[in-house]
Amino acid sequence: MRSVFRIAALLVSAGLTLGVASTPGSAAAAASDPYVRLQHPQPVADPAHREVVEVFWYGCEHSRLLEQPLESWAAHRPSDVVLHRIPAVWSDNADQDVQRAHARLFYTLDRLGEVDRLQLAVFHAVQAEGLDLTTEDLAAGWAAGQQVDVQRFRAAYESDVVGRETAQASKELARYEVTELPSLVVQGSYRTGPTQAGGVDRMPAVLDDLLQHH
Numbered sequence: 001m002r003s004v005f006r007i008a009a010l011l012v013s014a015g016l017t018l019g020v021a022s023t024p025g026s027a028a029a030a031a032s033d034p035y036v037r038l039q040h041p042q043p044v045a046d047p048a049h050r051e052v053v054e055v056f057w058y059g060c061e062h063s064r065l066l067e068q069p070l071e072s073w074a075a076h077r078p079s080d081v082v083l084h085r086i087p088a089v090w091s092d093n094a095d096q097d098v099q100r101a102h103a104r105l106f107y108t109l110d111r112l113g114e115v116d117r118l119q120l121a122v123f124h125a126v127q128a129e130g131l132d133l134t135t136e137d138l139a140a141g142w143a144a145g146q147q148v149d150v151q152r153f154r155a156a157y158e159s160d161v162v163g164r165e166t167a168q169a170s171k172e173l174a175r176y177e178v179t180e181l182p183s184l185v186v187q188g189s190y191r192t193g194p195t196q197a198g199g200v201d202r203m204p205a206v207l208d209d210l211l212q213h214h
Contacts, residue, residue, distance in 0.1 A: 101134035
C-alpha cells in the first residue's frame with residue numbers, strides 16, 4: 001500500500017492537499033477560520049433536513065482517524081441532521097483505479113444498507129490488514145466474512161445503480177470543492193478538514209458549531 005506521504009505528494013501534484021493530522025491528538029495549526037465557505041454552494045438533498053456530507057477514502061489514514069469520532073458524533077446528532085458519505089475518486093492520479101474500486105465497494109455496501117455496520121471494518125481491512133478489495137471477487141470474499149450474503153453483494157456490485165454512483169464520485173468532489181481528505185460539508189455551503197479545523201480530532205466540534213450557527 002502506498003504511504004500517506006506518497007498520497008500527499010500525488011494530491012499536491014494535482015493542486016490538492018491532504019489533511020496534516022497524523023494522529024487524533026495532532027496540534028496542527030488551524031487556519032484563522034476552522035472552515036471555508038464554498039464558492040458555489042450546493043443544494044441539499046432534502047430541504048426538510050440539515051445535511052452533513054463526509055468525503056473520505058478507505059486508503060487515507062486521516063479518513064480512518066475521523067471515522068470513529070464521526071460515528072460517535074452521528075449517534076448523538078440532532079434528529080433533523082442527516083449524514084451522507086461520498087468516497088473520494090481523484091481524477092488523473094496514480095491511485096484513481098484503487099479509489100474507484102473502493103468507491104464501488106462503498107456504494108455496494110450502501111445499497112445493501114451495510115455501511116453503518118461495516119464502515120470501520122473496511123478501513124481496518126484496507127489499512128491494518130493490508131487487504132486488496134479492488135475486485136469483485138476479493139471484495140465479495142471479504143464481505144462474506146462479514147456475514148453479508150454473497151449473492152446479494154454481487155448483484156449490488158454489478159448493478160447499474162452502483163455503476164452510475166461510482167462514475168459520479170469524482171464529479172462530487174469537484175462539486176463540493178474538496179481539496180483535502182477527509183472533508184465535511186455542512187448544508188452544501190461550508191467545508192472543514194484537518195487543515196482548517198486544526199486536526200482530525202477537532203472536526204466534530206467544528207461540525208457542531210457550523211450546524212448551530214448556519
